[in-house]
Amino acid sequence: MSEETQPDFNPKRRMSGPQFAAHTTSEAVGRVTYVEEDAAPTAAAPAPVEEAEAPPTAEVDEQPEQDQPLSARHRGGRRSSNDFLEGRRASAPAPTATTGWRVKANRWSGGLLKLSESTVERQAQEDRRTIQRNFGGPKSVVTINTKGGVGKTSSTLMTAMTFGMIRGGGVVAWDNNETQGSLGHRGLEGSRDTTARDLLQEIHRFADVETSRVGDLGGYLRSQGEAHFELLASDNRSTVTGQISQQDVVDIRRLLERFYKVLFIDTGNNLRAPNWLEAVGGADHLLVPTAVRVDSAYGAVQTLESIEEVLHTAGHDPDWIRANSTAVISLPRGGADQGLLRDVTELMEGRCGSVHIAPYEPLMNPGDRIDYTRISDPTRAAWLKISAAIAARL
Numbered sequence: 001m002s003e004e005t006q007p008d009f010n011p012k013r014r015m016s017g018p019q020f021a022a023h024t025t026s027e028a029v030g031r032v033t034y035v036e037e038d039a040a041p042t043a044a045a046p047a048p049v050e051e052a053e054a055p056p057t058a059e060v061d062e063q064p065e066q067d068q069p070l071s072a073r074h075r076g077g078r079r080s081s082n083d084f085l086e087g088r089r090a091s092a093p094a095p096t097a098t099t100g101w102r103v104k105a106n107r108w109s110g111g112l113l114k115l116s117e118s119t120v121e122r123q124a125q126e127d128r129r130t131i132q133r134n135f136g137g138p139k140s141v142v143t144i145n146t147k148g149g150v151g152k153t154s155s156t157l158m159t160a161m162t163f164g165m166i167r168g169g170g171v172v173a174w175d176n177n178e179t180q181g182s183l184g185h186r187g188l189e190g191s192r193d194t195t196a197r198d199l200l201q202e203i204h205r206f207a208d209v210e211t212s213r214v215g216d217l218g219g220y221l222r223s224q225g226e227a228h229f230e231l232l233a234s235d236n237r238s239t240v241t242g243q244i245s246q247q248d249v250v251d252i253r254r255l256l257e258r259f260y261k262v263l264f265i266d267t268g269n270n271l272r273a274p275n276w277l278e279a280v281g282g283a284d285h286l287l288v289p290t291a292v293r294v295d296s297a298y299g300a301v302q303t304l305e306s307i308e309e310v311l312h313t314a315g316h317d318p319d320w321i322r323a324n325s326t327a328v329i330s331l332p333r334g335g336a337d338q339g340l341l342r343d344v345t346e347l348m349e350g351r352c353g354s355v356h357i358a359p360y361e362p363l364m365n366p367g368d369r370i371d372y373t374r375i376s377d378p379t380r381a382a383w384l385k386i387s388a389a390i391a392a393r394l
Contacts, residue, residue, distance in 0.1 A: 124381070124384060126388075127384050127385060127387075127388035128166050128384070128388075130388045130391045130392050131162070131163060131166045131167060131384075131387055131391045132166060133391065135261065135262070135391075135394045138256075138257035138260065138261055138262070138263065139261070139262055139263070139284040139285070139394045140253065140257075140262075140264075140265055140279075140282060140283055140284050141159065141262070141263070141265070141283070141284065141285045141286075141287055141390060141394075142265045142267060142279050142280055142283040142286055142287065143155055143156045143264070143265065143266050143267060143286075143287045143288075143289065144267055144280060144286055144287070144288060144300075144303050145269075145289055145290060145296065145299050145300045145303055146269045146270070146271050146299050146302065146303045147269065147290075147295055147296045147298070147299025147300070148269050149291075149296070150289050150290050150291050150293075150296040150299065150300070150330075151289040151290075151291065151328070151330045151358075152266055152267065152289055153175075153182050153183050153186050154186065154289075154330075154364045155287060155289040155330075155358075156173055156183060156264050156265075156266040156287070157173060157183070157186055157187060157370055158358075158375075158379075158383045158386075159264055159287065159383065159386065159387050159390065160172075160173040160224075160227070160229045160231075160264040161224070161227040161229065161372050161375075161383075162380075162383045162384055162386075162387040163229070163262050163264075163387055163391075164224065164227050164228035164229030165226070165227055165372075166384075166387075167228075167261070167262070168228055169228045169229070170260055170261040170262065171228065171229035171230070171260060171261070171262045171263075171264070172221065172229060172230045172231070172232060172256055172260045172262075172263055172264070173187070173224075173229060173230070173231050173232070173263075173264045173265075173266065174231075174232040174252070174256065174263060174264070174265050174266065175196070175231075175232065175233050175234040175266050176196075176234070176244065176249060176252075176265050176266060176267055176268075176275055176276075176279050177234045177244075177266065177267065177268040178243050178268045178270055178273040178274075178275050178276060179268060180234065180235075180236040181233070181234035181236070181266060181268065182367075183231060183233055183234065183266050184231065184233025184234065184236070185236075185369065186367070186368075186369060186370055187222060187224055187231045187233075187369065187370065188222060188223070188224050188227075188231075188369065188372075189369070190221070190222030190223060190231075192219060192220075194219065194220045194222075194233075195220075195232075195234060195235040195236075196232050196233065196234055196235065196244065196248075196252060197234075197235040197244075198220055198235075199217075199220040199232065199252065199255075200248055200252065202220075203251055203252075203255065206255055206258075209258070212258075214259040217255070217259055218230070220232065225372070226373060227372040230260075232252070232256070243273065243274075244274075245275065246274040246275065246277065246278045248275065249274075249275045249278040249279055249282075250278060253279075262394075264287075265279050265283075267279055267280070271303060271306055280307065283324075284324065284394055285324050285325065285326070285390055285393055285394055286304075286307075286321065286324060286325040286326070286352075287325075287326055287328065287390065288300050288304065288325055288326065288327045288328070288348070288351075288352055289327075289328045289329075289330060290327065290328070290329055290330070290344065290348065291329070291330055291332065292329060292330075292331065292332060292337065292340055292341050292344055293340075294340070297343075297344045297347055297348070300327070300348065300351075301347060301348075301351060304321055304325070304351050304352075307321060308321055321351070321352075322351065322352065322353050323353055324353065324393055325352040325353050326352060326353060326354050326355075326356065326386065326389050326390050326393070327349075327351070327352040327354070327355045327356070328355075328356050328357075328358050328386055329341070329344055329345060329348065329355065329356070329357050329358065330358045330360070331357060331358065331359055331360045333360050333362075333365065334360075345357075353389075353393060354389045356382065356385060356389065357382070358379070358382050358383065358386070359376075359378050359379055359382055361375065361376060361379040362376075363375060363376070363379075
């Protein structure tokens with residue numbers, strides 16, 4: 001592994017390493033008008049087909065039916081196959097409830113009641129469909145905030161868990177930390193204690209696309225069980241020197257994108273590190289976690305300002321960030337100061353495409369391994385909404 005100090009690789013042509021390294025953060029943090037999240041599109045019922053009036057025979061030269069276009073021959077009340085399907089879907093009864101008190105009422109009525117799903121349940125189903133949709137190729141979501149202790153690792157795990165469980169796999173979380181990351185400690189243990197460094201040392205095994213298999217790659221990843229995603233941990237041994245280089249990130253990302261559809265990449269706190277620059281430079285979406293604290297909110301916006309400056313210097317539109325970022329504000333134990341919460345929310349609304357509140361989750365507080373099966377329902381519901389907002393912009 002090489003130890004490059006000024007990387008200049010930019011696969012998506014958004015930003016370069018030297019530009020990041022030379023950039024100094026602007027002093028002031030401005031606010032702009034908040035733009036609401038795009039409403040999920042709804043399917044409209046097909047317009048009723050009107051019967052065509054018979055044209056006057058004396059004024060119109062009728063064309064033989066076999067010579068007319070297909071669409072013309074299907075006029076006059078005859079429906080196409082698509083009209084038939086859309087009509088059936090529009091007239092289908094509302095699905096019955098599958099969660100909440102409505103399910104119990106339907107069951108207790110012995111079939112007399114068939115209460116439909118609630119608005120909350122319908123929205124949750126729509127969010128699930130958004131996460132399950134085809135993204136047209138592998139996508140990477142990079143978690144950023146140069147301030148430590150703001151929930152980057154837990155945010156990475158929660159989004160990977162939500163995507164993995166709803167998509168049924170094809171998801172990997174990667175600890176791309178320049179020193180000693182904690183993603184491997186917070187996720188489930190694997191049968192082998194392998195890391196990204198082990199993968200890099202044997203990455204030549206996957207040079208041949210025709211013979212390399214996802215099962216072989218699995219030996220370097222840690223399965224997260226019922227969460228249905230894999231985890232690539234960073235090397236935390238104190239005896240190992242050197243850092244992950246820019247080219248190392250390129251090699252790992254290319255390999256993972258061959259076998260996985262969604263990559264969640266956790267990062268460290270040094271925006272000048274080559275591996276940080278390369279990960280962000282190739283991101284399809286930015287996940288920006290922050291706590292209800294002045295220092296963590298400042299760190300989040302400072303990080304975004306640095307990226308905006310680089311985009312502007314490189315001749316790219318800095319508004320790319322707003323269209324491709326999601327902010328998550330995690331609430332502390334016992335609730336947050338409402339004035340500070342309002343200020344942090346307004347601050348992030350001026351920078352990111354969508355802003356969400358994540359409830360306090362006791363299971364995550366100790367910093368220990370996360371048992372995905374014990375995550376509370378409110379936390380799952382919040383991260384479903386957050387994940388849907390990310391998926392809508394991929």
